Amino acid sequence: RKEVEQDPGPFNVPEGATVAFNCTYSNSASQSFFWYRQDCRKEPKLLMSVYSSGNEDGRFTAQLNRASQYISLLIRDSKLSDSATYLCVVNRGSGAGSYQLTFGKGTKLSVIP
Amino acid sequence: NAGVTQTPKFQVLKTGQSMTLQCAQDMNHNSMYWYRQDPGMGLRLIYYSASEGTTDKGEVPNGYNVSRLNKREFSLRLESAAPSQTSVYFCASMVAGNQPQHFGDGTRLSIL
Numbered sequence: 001r002k003e004v005e006q007d008p009g010p011f012n013v014p015e016g017a018t019v020a021f022n023c024t025y026s027n028s029a030s031q032s033f034f035w036y037r038q039d040c041r042k043e044p045k046l047l048m049s050v051y052s053s054g055n056e057d058g059r060f061t062a063q064l065n066r067a068s069q070y071i072s073l074l075i076r077d078s079k080l081s082d083s084a085t086y087l088c089v090v091n092r093g094s095g096a097g098s099y100q101l102t103f104g105k106g107t108k109l110s111v112i113p
Numbered sequence: 114n115a116g117v118t119q120t121p122k123f124q125v126l127k128t129g130q131s132m133t134l135q136c137a138q139d140m141n142h143n144s145m146y147w148y149r150q151d152p153g154m155g156l157r158l159i160y161y162s163a164s165e166g167t168t169d170k171g172e173v174p175n176g177y178n179v180s181r182l183n184k185r186e187f188s189l190r191l192e193s194a195a196p197s198q199t200s201v202y203f204c205a206s207m208v209a210g211n212q213p214q215h216f217g218d219g220t221r222l223s224i225l
Contacts, residue, residue, distance in 0.1 A: 032212070043203055043217060043218045046213045046215070087156075098211045099207070099210050100161065100171075101214055103155050104155065105153070105154070105155035
Protein backbone atom coordinates (compact mmCIF):
# COMPACT_ATOMS: atom_id res chain seq x y z
CA ARG A 1 0.00 0.00 0.00
CA LYS A 2 1.35 3.44 -0.90
CA GLU A 3 2.03 5.81 1.99
CA VAL A 4 -0.48 8.38 0.78
CA GLU A 5 -3.05 7.64 -1.89
CA GLN A 6 -5.36 10.03 -3.68
CA ASP A 7 -7.70 9.80 -6.62
CA PRO A 8 -5.75 11.63 -9.36
CA GLY A 9 -8.89 12.97 -11.02
CA PRO A 10 -9.36 15.16 -12.89
CA PHE A 11 -12.50 16.42 -11.24
CA ASN A 12 -14.34 18.75 -13.59
CA VAL A 13 -17.09 20.62 -11.75
CA PRO A 14 -19.26 23.67 -12.55
CA GLU A 15 -18.92 26.89 -10.61
CA GLY A 16 -20.91 26.76 -7.40
CA ALA A 17 -20.69 23.00 -7.03
CA THR A 18 -19.54 21.15 -3.94
CA VAL A 19 -16.64 18.77 -4.44
CA ALA A 20 -14.98 16.31 -2.07
CA PHE A 21 -11.51 14.82 -2.20
CA ASN A 22 -10.43 11.75 -0.30
CA CYS A 23 -7.07 10.48 0.81
CA THR A 24 -5.85 7.39 2.64
CA TYR A 25 -2.54 6.94 4.42
CA SER A 26 -0.76 3.78 5.52
CA ASN A 27 1.39 4.90 8.46
CA SER A 28 -0.65 4.62 11.65
CA ALA A 29 2.06 6.57 13.50
CA SER A 30 1.42 9.72 11.44
CA GLN A 31 0.60 12.67 13.67
CA SER A 32 0.24 15.71 11.42
CA PHE A 33 -1.99 16.10 8.41
CA PHE A 34 -2.31 18.84 5.83
CA TRP A 35 -3.90 19.81 2.56
CA TYR A 36 -1.80 21.79 0.10
CA ARG A 37 -2.79 23.27 -3.22
CA GLN A 38 -0.48 23.52 -6.19
CA ASP A 39 -1.20 25.66 -9.20
CA CYS A 40 0.27 24.73 -12.57
CA ARG A 41 4.04 25.32 -12.60
CA LYS A 42 3.98 26.79 -9.11
CA GLU A 43 5.11 25.68 -5.67
CA PRO A 44 2.83 23.80 -3.25
CA LYS A 45 1.12 26.12 -0.79
CA LEU A 46 -0.45 25.18 2.52
CA LEU A 47 -4.23 25.25 2.28
CA MET A 48 -5.04 24.04 5.78
CA SER A 49 -3.96 21.74 8.56
CA VAL A 50 -6.29 18.87 9.43
CA TYR A 51 -7.25 18.27 13.04
CA SER A 52 -8.85 15.24 14.64
CA SER A 53 -12.02 17.17 15.47
CA GLY A 54 -12.35 18.41 11.90
CA ASN A 55 -11.88 22.02 10.93
CA GLU A 56 -13.28 24.59 8.58
CA ASP A 57 -11.80 27.61 6.84
CA GLY A 58 -14.40 29.51 4.88
CA ARG A 59 -15.61 27.28 2.05
CA PHE A 60 -13.14 24.54 2.93
CA THR A 61 -13.75 21.75 5.44
CA ALA A 62 -11.23 19.08 6.37
CA GLN A 63 -11.93 15.85 8.22
CA LEU A 64 -9.64 13.22 9.70
CA ASN A 65 -10.58 9.66 10.62
CA ARG A 66 -7.60 8.14 12.43
CA ALA A 67 -9.23 4.74 12.83
CA SER A 68 -9.74 4.40 9.08
CA GLN A 69 -6.57 6.38 8.22
CA TYR A 70 -8.62 8.59 5.98
CA ILE A 71 -8.56 12.34 5.30
CA SER A 72 -11.05 14.38 3.33
CA LEU A 73 -11.37 17.88 1.93
CA LEU A 74 -14.73 19.43 1.03
CA ILE A 75 -14.94 22.56 -1.09
CA ARG A 76 -18.31 24.30 -1.16
CA ASP A 77 -19.48 26.87 -3.72
CA SER A 78 -16.52 26.20 -6.04
CA LYS A 79 -14.87 29.20 -7.70
CA LEU A 80 -12.86 29.31 -10.90
CA SER A 81 -9.87 30.24 -8.74
CA ASP A 82 -10.13 26.90 -6.93
CA SER A 83 -8.83 25.16 -10.06
CA ALA A 84 -5.56 23.54 -8.96
CA THR A 85 -4.08 20.25 -7.83
CA TYR A 86 -4.79 19.39 -4.20
CA LEU A 87 -2.12 17.45 -2.32
CA CYS A 88 -2.81 15.32 0.73
CA VAL A 89 0.18 15.41 3.09
CA VAL A 90 0.97 13.43 6.24
CA ASN A 91 4.03 13.29 8.43
CA ARG A 92 5.92 10.10 9.17
CA GLY A 93 5.24 9.87 12.88
CA SER A 94 7.15 10.90 15.96
CA GLY A 95 10.85 11.52 16.55
CA ALA A 96 12.74 11.72 13.27
CA GLY A 97 9.47 11.05 11.46
CA SER A 98 8.00 14.29 12.72
CA TYR A 99 10.40 16.15 10.44
CA GLN A 100 9.42 14.29 7.26
CA LEU A 101 6.30 14.81 5.22
CA THR A 102 4.93 12.39 2.65
CA PHE A 103 3.02 13.98 -0.21
CA GLY A 104 0.26 12.34 -2.19
CA LYS A 105 0.46 12.73 -5.95
CA GLY A 106 -2.49 15.07 -5.88
CA THR A 107 -6.03 15.39 -7.22
CA LYS A 108 -6.57 17.80 -10.07
CA LEU A 109 -9.62 20.04 -9.90
CA SER A 110 -10.96 22.08 -12.80
CA VAL A 111 -13.86 24.42 -12.06
CA ILE A 112 -15.78 25.19 -15.23
CA PRO A 113 -17.73 28.43 -15.89
CA ASN B 114 9.48 38.79 4.40
CA ALA B 115 10.60 36.85 1.35
CA GLY B 116 9.98 33.42 2.94
CA VAL B 117 11.97 30.76 1.06
CA THR B 118 14.12 32.02 -1.81
CA GLN B 119 15.64 29.73 -4.42
CA THR B 120 18.24 30.56 -7.03
CA PRO B 121 18.44 30.17 -9.94
CA LYS B 122 14.86 29.93 -11.23
CA PHE B 123 15.89 28.20 -14.48
CA GLN B 124 19.04 26.42 -15.56
CA VAL B 125 20.14 24.34 -18.52
CA LEU B 126 23.18 22.10 -18.11
CA LYS B 127 25.06 19.64 -20.23
CA THR B 128 25.56 16.07 -19.05
CA GLY B 129 28.54 15.89 -16.71
CA GLN B 130 28.46 19.52 -15.63
CA SER B 131 28.13 20.43 -11.99
CA MET B 132 26.08 23.08 -10.29
CA THR B 133 24.73 24.16 -6.93
CA LEU B 134 21.16 25.17 -6.23
CA GLN B 135 20.85 27.76 -3.48
CA CYS B 136 18.09 28.11 -0.92
CA ALA B 137 17.66 30.62 1.87
CA GLN B 138 14.83 31.21 4.34
CA ASP B 139 14.22 34.23 6.52
CA MET B 140 11.59 32.72 8.84
CA ASN B 141 14.06 31.45 11.46
CA HIS B 142 12.96 27.89 10.71
CA ASN B 143 15.01 25.02 12.07
CA SER B 144 14.47 22.43 9.32
CA MET B 145 15.10 22.65 5.60
CA TYR B 146 14.38 20.30 2.70
CA TRP B 147 15.11 19.61 -0.94
CA TYR B 148 12.51 17.90 -3.14
CA ARG B 149 12.25 17.08 -6.79
CA GLN B 150 8.96 16.91 -8.66
CA ASP B 151 8.54 14.96 -11.86
CA PRO B 152 5.35 14.41 -13.89
CA GLY B 153 3.32 11.55 -12.43
CA MET B 154 5.76 11.06 -9.53
CA GLY B 155 4.70 13.68 -7.05
CA LEU B 156 7.14 15.34 -4.67
CA ARG B 157 10.09 13.19 -3.63
CA LEU B 158 12.45 14.09 -0.82
CA ILE B 159 16.12 14.24 -1.79
CA TYR B 160 17.79 15.41 1.45
CA TYR B 161 16.78 17.27 4.53
CA SER B 162 18.32 19.03 7.48
CA ALA B 163 16.28 18.72 10.65
CA SER B 164 18.45 21.31 12.39
CA GLU B 165 21.59 23.32 11.74
CA GLY B 166 24.57 20.98 11.62
CA THR B 167 22.64 17.86 10.55
CA THR B 168 21.70 16.43 7.17
CA ASP B 169 19.94 13.20 6.26
CA LYS B 170 19.07 11.31 3.11
CA GLY B 171 15.56 11.24 1.82
CA GLU B 172 13.93 8.97 -0.72
CA VAL B 173 16.11 9.80 -3.76
CA PRO B 174 19.56 11.03 -2.63
CA ASN B 175 21.76 9.39 -5.27
CA GLY B 176 23.64 11.89 -7.42
CA TYR B 177 23.17 14.78 -4.98
CA ASN B 178 24.98 16.33 -2.06
CA VAL B 179 23.81 19.01 0.36
CA SER B 180 25.31 21.56 2.70
CA ARG B 181 23.56 23.29 5.58
CA LEU B 182 25.69 26.40 5.52
CA ASN B 183 23.98 28.04 8.49
CA LYS B 184 20.46 28.21 9.89
CA ARG B 185 19.22 30.21 6.89
CA GLU B 186 20.87 28.45 3.97
CA PHE B 187 20.71 24.94 2.54
CA SER B 188 22.32 24.17 -0.81
CA LEU B 189 21.93 21.22 -3.17
CA ARG B 190 24.81 20.18 -5.41
CA LEU B 191 24.82 18.06 -8.53
CA GLU B 192 28.41 16.91 -9.02
CA SER B 193 27.97 15.34 -12.46
CA ALA B 194 24.58 16.12 -13.92
CA ALA B 195 22.66 13.40 -15.75
CA PRO B 196 19.55 13.71 -17.97
CA SER B 197 17.59 11.76 -15.32
CA GLN B 198 18.06 14.74 -13.00
CA THR B 199 15.99 16.96 -15.26
CA SER B 200 13.23 18.07 -12.92
CA VAL B 201 11.70 20.88 -10.91
CA TYR B 202 13.50 21.28 -7.59
CA PHE B 203 11.78 22.76 -4.56
CA CYS B 204 13.35 23.89 -1.33
CA ALA B 205 11.19 24.02 1.78
CA SER B 206 11.54 24.95 5.42
CA MET B 207 9.71 24.02 8.60
CA VAL B 208 9.81 25.70 11.98
CA ALA B 209 9.75 22.43 13.98
CA GLY B 210 8.54 18.84 13.86
CA ASN B 211 4.86 18.16 13.20
CA GLN B 212 4.44 21.51 11.47
CA PRO B 213 3.71 22.31 7.82
CA GLN B 214 6.48 23.12 5.37
CA HIS B 215 6.79 26.32 3.35
CA PHE B 216 8.13 26.15 -0.17
CA GLY B 217 10.25 28.26 -2.44
CA ASP B 218 9.02 28.86 -5.96
CA GLY B 219 11.25 26.22 -7.50
CA THR B 220 14.18 25.77 -9.86
CA ARG B 221 13.50 24.31 -13.29
CA LEU B 222 16.56 22.33 -14.29
CA SER B 223 17.11 20.77 -17.71
CA ILE B 224 20.08 18.52 -18.42
CA LEU B 225 20.88 17.82 -22.02
